[in-house]
Amino acid sequence: MDNRNKSDELSIANTELASQNEVQEKRAAELVVANKELAFQNAEKEKRAAELSIANKELAFQNNEKEKRAEELVIANKELAFQNEVKEKRAAELVIANKELAFQNEEKEKRAAELVIANRELAFQNEEKEKRAAELVIANKELAFQNDEKEKRAAELVIANRELAFQNDEKEKRAAELVIANRELAFQNDEKEKRAAELVIANRELKHAEDDIRKLNDELEQKVIERTAQLESANKELGSFSYSVSHDLRSPIRAINGYAKILEEDYGDKFDSDGTKALDSIMYNSKKMGQLIDDLLAFSKLGRKQVTVSEINMAALVSMVMDELLFDEDENIPEFKMNVLLPSKGDQSLIKQVWINLLSNAIKYSKYKPKTCIEIGSYVKEKQVVYFVKDNGAGFDMEYYDKLFGVFQRLHSQEEFEGTGIGLAIVQKIVSRHNGTVWAESKLNEGACFYFSLPA
Amino acid sequence: MNYDGVEILFAEDSIDDATLTIRALTKSGFTNKLHHVKDGAEALDFIYCRGIYASRNINEKPKLLLLDLKMPKLTGMQVLEKVKLDPGYKSIPVVILTSSNEDPDVKKCYALGANSYIVKPVDSNKFFNAIKEIGMYWMIINEPAH
Incomplete structure (x- = not known):
């Protein structure tokens, strides 16, 4: 169990x-x-x-x-x-x-x-x-x-x-900036294209203008050649004209003066006082005519003369001129005040003529002053040497200044101060041929100061 | 015509200039010894006894030639050139007279052997003095080469 x-x-x-x-x-x-x-x-x-x-x-x-x-x-x-x-x-x-x-x-x-x-x-x-x-x-x-x-x-x-x-952000930002920059560039390109188009047009116009200029230049050159030839022949004509004037005008004047002199010498006692006066006038005027012809020739000769530039010892040159100054015994011999004379460049013989003319003017126009003083000097102004001759003589009216350096222009009567009126015209011509300037200051009856400048 | 005793042969086509020059020389006493011809051709005829001067005694050489530059037929410069190229005559001093200092022939004249070059002054006093001085210098002061 x-x-x-x-x-x-x-x-x-x-x-x-x-x-x-x-x-x-x-x-x-x-x-x-x-x-x-x-x-x-x-x-x-x-x-x-x-x-x-x-x-x-x-x-x-x-x-x-x-x-x-x-x-x-x-x-x-x-x-x-x-x-x-x-x-x-x-x-x-x-x-x-x-x-x-x-x-x-x-x-x-x-x-x-x-x-x-x-x-x-x-x-x-x-x-x-x-x-x-x-x-x-x-x-x-x-x-x-x-x-x-x-x-x-x-x-x-x-x-x-x-x-x-972050990089992407940066890249986006840059991309955005690039977009803007591209737009700007596109705009600029447009502008450039416009300008290029304008330039093309301008260039065409320029080309036309150039063609025109070239034509004008050619014509001008042709004209220059023609004018130069004309001038050359005019110069030649002037040369032979000067010769003719000096030769053919001087002869009859010389004859007039010479025969008047014969009349005076041989028949002087047969003239009454009016006849003698007339005879004197004939002699005086014919002589003056001869002087005018000579001055005119000297002046026209200056325009053709070659300027030979060299260093000039101005002090030496001026004292040479002073030595050559002739004074008559009864003349009012002035007192000279010589300041420093700076050297400069120029044609020695022509510049000498300038000093002769200015100094003889100063003497001439001081002759009626009882006590005369002539001052000579120089100074530098704007890279040029300025020389001056100052007198306290008759002076001139500044109102007629424009006539001062004219050929045969006179601001005084012949009776008062003799001369043809060529001296200052010659001074101006010589100085301007040296690229210098001439000017003057004066007060009537108080004296005058003449200046001329030359390249230093 | 008798050219015996001519010491200065003066060639000048301008009757007036000749008259004045001769007067100046006359007043300085050189009249008898000066003969005036009216152009360069006549001057050479006189020097070389040709043409109307054929009868002149070639052995009587002038002592001074005063030649105006601008003359018909032959100019003073042509006479100068001829004389100065002739060995028999080149020692005769030649003074060139001219109305103009503008003459382009001045330099040529000296190159050809001119002894002096005188611009006839308009001022009769100066003119007389110039002519008188020429006569004095070349005829009296200066000793001839022969």
Whole structure:
């Protein structure tokens, strides 16, 4: 009875174990599935792997417990087998009854052996699962490391992305600026094209103008050549004209003057006072005419004379002129005040003529003054040397200044001061041929100052 | 006509200038020794005893030639040139008289050997003085070459 009960209980326990084993197999299968899922869910895997590790440990523990129980069951079974053998013996009597039991026990043994095998299989499977779990842990750690690396890379990428984003912003800004700059350039290009078009037109006009200028220049050149030829021939004509004037005009005047002189010498006592006066007039006027012709020739000669420029020691030149000045005994000899005379450049003989004319003028126009002083000097003004001759003689009215340097222009009567009016015209001509200037200042009856400038 | 003793040969086409010149020389005492011709050709005829002067004694050479520049036929310069190129006559002093200081031939005259060059002044006093001085200088002061 006891045995039957125990056998039943064992059977029930075995059945339960089998069912438990089935449940465990399902759980194991689910674990596999969960592990697989875990493998996919890497973010959560470490935690879950830890949990799984715990769960696995628990399972292992449970399996151990089951194994222990299985072992106990094996021992119990062996004991039972021993008790059964004893019982068989004991049950020799109970053989018939026991045969069924034995048969049932054999069946149970077979089933228990099968369970043992199944348990071993389970244990093996659990070991395998543990190995896989350990591998999973390793794999999880690897994944976690990879995740860390990925996170680091992701952080680096985030920084890199920010940098890129910043650079992109900068590039966008630049792009925007470039767009504006491009518009500006496009505008400028338009303007340039417009200007280019205008320049093309202007160039065409210029070309026309150039053509015109060239034509005009050619014409001008032709005219210059013609004029030069005309001037040259005019100059030649003037030369021969001067010669003719001096030669052919002087001869009759000389004859008039000469015959008048003969009349005076040979027949002077036969003229009454009126006749003598008339004769004097003839002589005086013919002489004057000769003087005018000579002056005119001297003046026209100046225009053709070659100016030979050299250094002039003006002080030496002026004292030479002073030495050559001739005074009559009864003449009012003036006092000369000589200041420093700077050197300059010019044609020595022509400049000497300037001094002769200016000094003789100063003397001539001072002759009625009881005490006369003539001052000579020089100074530098605007890169030119200015010379002056100052007298305190008759002077002239500045109102007629424009006539002062004219040929044969006189501001005083012949009776008052003799002369043809050529002296200052010659002075002006000589100085202007030296690229200098002549000017004068005066107050009537108080004296005059004549200036001329020469390149220093 | 007797040309003996002619010391000054004076060539001048202008009667007036000749009159005045001769008067000036006369007043200075040279009258008898002067012969006046009216152009250069006649001057050469006189010097070389040709034409109307063929009978003149060729050995009597004038002591001074007064030549006006501008004359018909031959100019004073042509006479000057001829005389100065002739070894037998080139030592005779030649004074050129002219009305003009503008004459382009002035330089040529000196180059040809003229001894003086006088521009006849318009002023009769000066003219007389000039002529008198020429006569004085060349006839009295100056020592002839032979």
